[in-house]
Every structure is written in C-alpha cells, then in structure tokens.
Amino acid sequence: MTVQVRLKVGLAAIAVGLAAACPSSALAAQSFDGTLRAVITDDLHHGRGSTDYRLESNGRSTPPLPTGVIEADDGARVTVTGTREQGHIVGDVRSRQAAARAAQGPRSLAVMLVAFEGDTRAPPWTPEQVRSRLFSDTSSTSAFFAEESYGKVSLVGRDDAGGDVFGWYTVPDVPDPCDQNSWTASAVAAAKADGRDLSAYDNVMFMIPREDCKWAGKGQLNGGTSWINGELTVRVTAHELGHNFGLHHANTLLCTAGGTAVTLSDTCEGYEYHDPWDAMGFYNPIRHNHGWNLERLGYLAPSNVRTVEASGTYQVRSALAESAEVTSLKIPRTRKADGEVVDHLSLELRESGGVFETFSSGHPATTGLTIRLTGVGAYPLSTHLLDTRPGTANYFFDATLPPGQTFSYGGTEIRLVAPPSGGRATVEVVIPLPRDTQAPAAPSGLKAQRSAGGVELTWTGSSDNRGVSGYEVYRDGAVLGRNAVASFRDASAGQGAHAYEVAALDEAGNISERSEPFVLPGVASPAPGATLSPDAPPVVVRDLSAPRVRLSSRRQGRRTVVSVSAADAGGIARLALKIDGRRRKVVRGPRLRYSWSLRGVRRGRHRLTAVAVDRSGNRGFRQSVFSLRR
Ligand SMILES: [Zn+2]
Ligand SMILES: [Zn+2]
Structure with a gap:
C-alpha cells in the first residue's frame, strides 16, 4: 500500500546533480528515491511552530522549499516523481511503505540530560526530579498518556522500573546549541561510553537548559526522538511525544x-x-x-x-x-x-x-x-x-x-x-438531501505573479452540474485558503520559488481535482560576483524569525489611543489589531494607530491583540488587557 504525501517540493540540488549524470529533456517526469526527515519545532512563547522537511538521498540532504503543514512521516522512504521546472522538481512525494504506527503498551523511554562544555551554571533539574515528572508521580507525563489511553500506553524504563534518566552528560560546546543536529551525536556517544544503548528504546528524549534558544521542544513527526529545552513540564514533554506518536498541532x-x-x-x-x-x-x-x-x-x-x-x-x-x-x-x-x-x-x-x-x-x-x-x-x-x-x-x-x-x-x-x-x-444533525455527488471540473489556466501586496493568482473558472461555490488554493502542497471567485492574493509568500495549485468546490462540499501546478520562480538575487547557469536553482533566502511586536494604549477622555509597532529583519507585510477577538484595523506596514471610542464599551477587562506578519509569513503577536473602570 502506498500513502500519498501531498507535498510539492523543489529538490534543487538533486535536480542539478541528476542533470549532469543523465541529460534529458527539461519537462520529462523523473523519479527520485530518498528518505524524508520531518522535525517539528515548537516556539511556544511566540506561538509559532515550523516543520523542517528534508529529503536525504545519495548522501545529500536537500531541504524542500518553504512548506506548510503537510502529512509526512519522519524516516519514510519516499519517491518523488515530477518534472524539472526552473531548476526544481515539482511533483508528488509518495511513501513507498506505509509508516508503522506507534505501538501501544508500555513504551520504553530514555531521557538524556545534556549540558554544554563551558556552561558553569548549576543544572536546573536533578535526575530524580525528571524521573518523577516524566515517569512516576501521579500527574506525570506517563500518567497523562495512561489516563487518556485508558491504560493502553505508559512510559517505562528498561534499566530502572521507575524510569531511565541518564546524565548529566557534558558535550563539547558548538557554535549553535539551538541546532540539535550539531550536538545530538555527541550526546549519544557520551551515553554509549557510559554503557547506555539508546537504540534499544522506543523513544529518546534529550533535555537541555538553554534560555537563548527560542524553542521549548522539537519532535520528529511519527519518529522516536524529541528534544526539550528549558521547560520540565507535562505540557511540553507530552506535546513532543504527541509529535512522535504522529500528531500535529x-x-x-x-x-x-x-x-x-x-x-x-x-x-x-x-x-x-x-x-x-x-x-x-x-x-x-x-x-x-x-x-x-x-x-x-x-x-x-x-x-x-x-x-x-x-x-x-x-x-x-x-x-x-x-x-x-x-x-x-x-x-x-x-x-x-x-x-x-x-x-x-x-x-x-x-x-x-x-x-x-x-x-x-x-x-x-x-x-x-x-x-x-x-x-x-x-x-x-x-x-x-x-x-x-x-x-x-x-x-x-x-x-x-x-x-x-x-x-x-x-x-x-x-x-x-x-x-x-x-x-x-x-445531537440533532440535518444533512441536505438529495446530496449532489458530482464534483466541479478542475480549474485551468492558473497564473501567479508577484506584486507589492504579495502574489496575485488568477485562473479560469470551473463548471459544475449545480454551480461552483468557490475555490481552494494551495502553495507547496498545503492549503493556503479559499475564495468565492477565480482569483486569490497570497500575502505571505516567501522569497523562494513556490508551486501553486487550485481546486474548485461546489455547495455540497465536492472538491475537484487540482489544476496543473504553476511554478513561480524565487526572487532573491545571487551573491555579488556569483554566476548562475540557467539550470541552477534560485538562491533561497528564508527569514525564520518572527516579528517583534509592541503594543501600548493611552486613555484620552472618552477614547483610548492604541499604538502598535512591529520590527523584523525581513520587513513587515501587515499588522492587525483586534479588541476582544474582533478585528479593528489592519495596515500594510510596521506601524498602526487606532483611536478606540469607549462610548458603549462595557466596564471591565478587554483584550487587545496585535498580530504582525513578516514578508516570509512568520507571525508574531502581543496581547495586553485593558481595564475600563469609568
Ligand atoms: Zn508542536
Ligand atoms: Zn456538483
């Protein structure tokens, strides 16, 4: 059985490498085999997650172009079949083997406590505290899974029935400790030297205390490994194990x-x-x-x-x-x-x-x-x-x-x-009858063009037996949004190349096949002096940091003036202000002022929320509570 992973990727390096070995016409469909790696990073303080997908093939690791949330399992052997367009391969990624689901029963977990050479601070947790939080106390992470699984799943040790917590191990300092790939192998080696065989465990969790890293946790999607930073809570550890067990957000x-x-x-x-x-x-x-x-x-x-x-x-x-x-x-x-x-x-x-x-x-x-x-x-x-x-x-x-x-x-x-x-x-449910079961025809003629406001998409409308009610738009395999008419603005597109598609919907919820993809080239300019052959991939610049947002309010008689500003290295695309969940003002740019009339506003607490989106689609937000006392 094959599971289709709906991911459109640009496998630039592989495409170029293959072109040298096997010259063929630019639009012929080609297949590439590799292993998909999928790690989710959780920046819980900023409410932002990101999924890092890579295809490993012939010793090369190629990050796909920016992707949304997609279904893909870490470690899955996949085949990418597609056509070369503008230095990328655009096509479906198919898993050649259905991924094994996380087994039930007692799951063996090894927790690794890792410190960096030169960090002289006292360790924030003792192994006993970690054992109690993860394995043994009545509100532990193990108790959480046991309770929600009706006792089907729990976390256990292999050496110690109370739970295996190893370390602290000290690993050599690395330039970027926040990149777990740069030290995980050292930690595994330190455990091995200590007589611990981590490969025998269902799950391995590495814990580090690094206030300078922006993430609270990382977890392989349907894989065995997680990384926890700074927060020893059930909230973070059960969440990352949730990723290991195949859940997304x-x-x-x-x-x-x-x-x-x-x-x-x-x-x-x-x-x-x-x-x-x-x-x-x-x-x-x-x-x-x-x-x-x-x-x-x-x-x-x-x-x-x-x-x-x-x-x-x-x-x-x-x-x-x-x-x-x-x-x-x-x-x-x-x-x-x-x-x-x-x-x-x-x-x-x-x-x-x-x-x-x-x-x-x-x-x-x-x-x-x-x-x-x-x-x-x-x-x-x-x-x-x-x-x-x-x-x-x-x-x-x-x-x-x-x-x-x-x-x-x-x-x-x-x-x-x-x-x-x-x-x-x-619950009473009414479903309209007779149900229309005929889906609209696939849209055609999709085009995408960059503009000051983002990327403008247009296509030729579809037909349907009863009538088309709207369209769903996809970027790099993930849903971008819906619109009632045959056009869409993607305000959060990154600088890199993207593959767009569109499908048509009818009132009954039938969705058409997707259109042929339209591949929009990246816009980043090459480094000075670099020469690119026509086949070379565009230089992809990804801004991965969220905007910083400031929010303040000042009462002026019967009004309150709310000021919002946002800053980001890659520039702010838009800024929005909501009061009690209702959108009050949106601007394209880094600064927003809103004069809020307090006439008719009820006494008590009101929630002000500012959301900033940068040009790469990263989102930052800030909230404050405004108390109106009269
Ligand atoms: Zn997560
Ligand atoms: Zn229909």
Whole structure:
C-alpha cells in the first residue's frame, strides 16, 4: 500500500546533480528515491511552530522549499516523481511503505540530560526530579498518556522500573546549541561510553537548559526522538511525544463574512496552538487530546467513532472513561470526485474528571458541543477548533455550541438538543438531501505573479452540474485558503520559488481535482560576483524569525489611543489589531494607530491583540488587557 504525501517540493540540488549524470529533456517526469526527515519545532512563547522537511538521498540532504503543514512521516522512504521546472522538481512525494504506527503498551523511554562544555551554571533539574515528572508521580507525563489511553500506553524504563534518566552528560560546546543536529551525536556517544544503548528504546528524549534558544521542544513527526529545552513540564514533554506518536498541532480558526466574525466561512485565519482543550495546543493546564487525535493515536474502539451521513439524532458521550458508546461524531464536509472525504466537522463533549480533565463546574467545554475542522487534506494532520460564539470577549475559551443553538454551514445544521447530563448528550444533525455527488471540473489556466501586496493568482473558472461555490488554493502542497471567485492574493509568500495549485468546490462540499501546478520562480538575487547557469536553482533566502511586536494604549477622555509597532529583519507585510477577538484595523506596514471610542464599551477587562506578519509569513503577536473602570 502506498500513502500519498501531498507535498510539492523543489529538490534543487538533486535536480542539478541528476542533470549532469543523465541529460534529458527539461519537462520529462523523473523519479527520485530518498528518505524524508520531518522535525517539528515548537516556539511556544511566540506561538509559532515550523516543520523542517528534508529529503536525504545519495548522501545529500536537500531541504524542500518553504512548506506548510503537510502529512509526512519522519524516516519514510519516499519517491518523488515530477518534472524539472526552473531548476526544481515539482511533483508528488509518495511513501513507498506505509509508516508503522506507534505501538501501544508500555513504551520504553530514555531521557538524556545534556549540558554544554563551558556552561558553569548549576543544572536546573536533578535526575530524580525528571524521573518523577516524566515517569512516576501521579500527574506525570506517563500518567497523562495512561489516563487518556485508558491504560493502553505508559512510559517505562528498561534499566530502572521507575524510569531511565541518564546524565548529566557534558558535550563539547558548538557554535549553535539551538541546532540539535550539531550536538545530538555527541550526546549519544557520551551515553554509549557510559554503557547506555539508546537504540534499544522506543523513544529518546534529550533535555537541555538553554534560555537563548527560542524553542521549548522539537519532535520528529511519527519518529522516536524529541528534544526539550528549558521547560520540565507535562505540557511540553507530552506535546513532543504527541509529535512522535504522529500528531500535529491543535489550532483555532477565526473566520469572517463581510467583515463580521462568524464560526466558519471561506475567509478564515488559523492560529497555531490556540485550541485550549488538546495537548497539541500550548495551554496550561494540559488537557487530554480531543477525539480526532485519540482516534489517530489508536486509543478509541471502532464503536467510539461514528461518521454521520444522514439527518437524525445522535447520542454522544465524553471520552473520559472507556466505553463502547460513541464519543466522536464526524460529519463529512469536503469530498473528492471519487467520494473520498477530505475533511470533517468533528463533534465531541468533554467531562470533568481524572487528573488532567479538571474542568470547573459549568465550564463551556462540558456544557456545550465542541466543533472542530479535522482531516488530512484541507489542513493536513492539524486540527482547527471553531468558535460557535464568535466575537465574544472570551476568545476560544467559550467556543462550544450551547444547548438549543444551531450551527449551520453549507446546508448542514448541528444542534445540541438539551444540556449535557452525566457526560452524555443528544445531537440533532440535518444533512441536505438529495446530496449532489458530482464534483466541479478542475480549474485551468492558473497564473501567479508577484506584486507589492504579495502574489496575485488568477485562473479560469470551473463548471459544475449545480454551480461552483468557490475555490481552494494551495502553495507547496498545503492549503493556503479559499475564495468565492477565480482569483486569490497570497500575502505571505516567501522569497523562494513556490508551486501553486487550485481546486474548485461546489455547495455540497465536492472538491475537484487540482489544476496543473504553476511554478513561480524565487526572487532573491545571487551573491555579488556569483554566476548562475540557467539550470541552477534560485538562491533561497528564508527569514525564520518572527516579528517583534509592541503594543501600548493611552486613555484620552472618552477614547483610548492604541499604538502598535512591529520590527523584523525581513520587513513587515501587515499588522492587525483586534479588541476582544474582533478585528479593528489592519495596515500594510510596521506601524498602526487606532483611536478606540469607549462610548458603549462595557466596564471591565478587554483584550487587545496585535498580530504582525513578516514578508516570509512568520507571525508574531502581543496581547495586553485593558481595564475600563469609568
Ligand atoms: Zn508542536
Ligand atoms: Zn456538483
């Protein structure tokens, strides 16, 4: 069985290397075999994650061009088949072997404590503290997985039943300790010299105390290795093990229609890590993974998951305790022409209990229905919590659908019939019939052009038996967004080359085949004096740092003047100000001033949020609370 990894890559070095060995026409499809490496880096303080993909082939390691979140497993043997265009290969990456899922049962974990030569500070943790946090205390990382997996998974040592924590080992100082690849081999060698065989473990976790590194953790996606920096918490360690077990991030989706906040539309922005009720978000206290992730982890029984294909009333129970009842309802949203479901609206109910699911009485997660957009395809592997009470001051902390209220999208209606009781609830679902099953034709004539505002995309509209409702746009294999008409502006494109595609949607959620890709060349200029042959790849300059954002407010009588500024080495593309979750002002540039009239504004606390996006799409944000006392 092959798993298609929908990644468009530019494998510049390999393309050039092969061209020398095997001259062929520039547009002939070619195949390249290699091993895919996928490591996710979590900068939890800035709320920014990034995934580093590399293809290792014939001793060469080639980073693909900037990619979004894609489904790919670390260590997978892949074949890239594509055509050479402008010095890159544009094509699909297929896994030649279905990746093995993380096995259940007691998983052996080795924790390595690593310090750098010349660092004279006292170690921040003792091995005993680490053992207790990871393996043995009642709220340990092992206890977390045991609780949410109904005892199917726990973390154990091989040498010591209480947990294997090795070190501190001192490794030679390196120019960039934040690059874990530069010292991990030294740490493994130090352990080996100490008689520890790390290859015998299911998972290995390296821990370093480096305040100068911007990340709190890194984890191989569906691999065995993680790296923790500076924070000895269940929040970070369970999150990185979650990546090892095959999970990506739990995000939120903020949508608007005609400038007004709505639950779901085709104009949405994702916020990475912002789902408060999943371990793949970044909130403390850590919560169990939600149903879609629990299913992916293999913790649910087949009877726990129900796909809703017809109108009716459905019972749902919280997944807190193991049962044979339905705990996860999935309503298909988008389908391909062959009927394959691309994404779902996933519904669940939470219940207070255990060590980690301690919700206060009347908490929105336990009194309403949680709705997420989930699925490989639209937002591959990652999930997006929807806000059914958009625009309220409580951001996503009250995102659930209250009893009696109806959520409608594309003709589908969802209603919680009565307040949940005893962790159970009844959900009424209306699905329009007869269902249209015919997908639109694939769009054609896609073109992309750089402009001052980003990259402008245009294409020829599609036809459909009932009518096209919109288009979905992809950059380098990942979804960029949707639009109702046959054009799109990509405001966050990087300087490098990109492969764009577009697909058409109809009202019923049928999605067409993707268009032929359009490859936009990179714009960075070569170093002075360098000469590039026509076949050489463009020089790819990636700005990887987030903008720094400052936010201040000053009361002036009946108004408050809010000032926001942002700075970034690569330049600021746009700056936005939100008050209580509602967008108030957006500018293209590094400075924003907003005069906020306090007339009619209620007394109490109001949340000001400034978001800056740099020209490479990195995002920085700053929040402050404004208290209005009159
Ligand atoms: Zn992460
Ligand atoms: Zn149709």
